[in-house]
Amino acid sequence: MACQAIRRGGVFIASNLHKHMNKRMTSLLSAWRGRATRMK
Known part of the structure; x- marks a missing residue:
């Protein structure tokens, strides 16, 4: 969810x-x- 907002921004x-x-x-x-990789 946050990724989409960040991408649009x-x-x-x-x-x-x-x-x-x-x-x-x-x-x-x-x-x-890097964070997304660690989160997953």
Whole structure:
């Protein structure tokens, strides 16, 4: 459930501030993937 909201927010932010948030989004996605892997 949270993943969908995060993805929508990420896409919205990326479309508006792609240049500035690109690096942060990459780090956030990698961190979320690591957490999701551990959660499962």
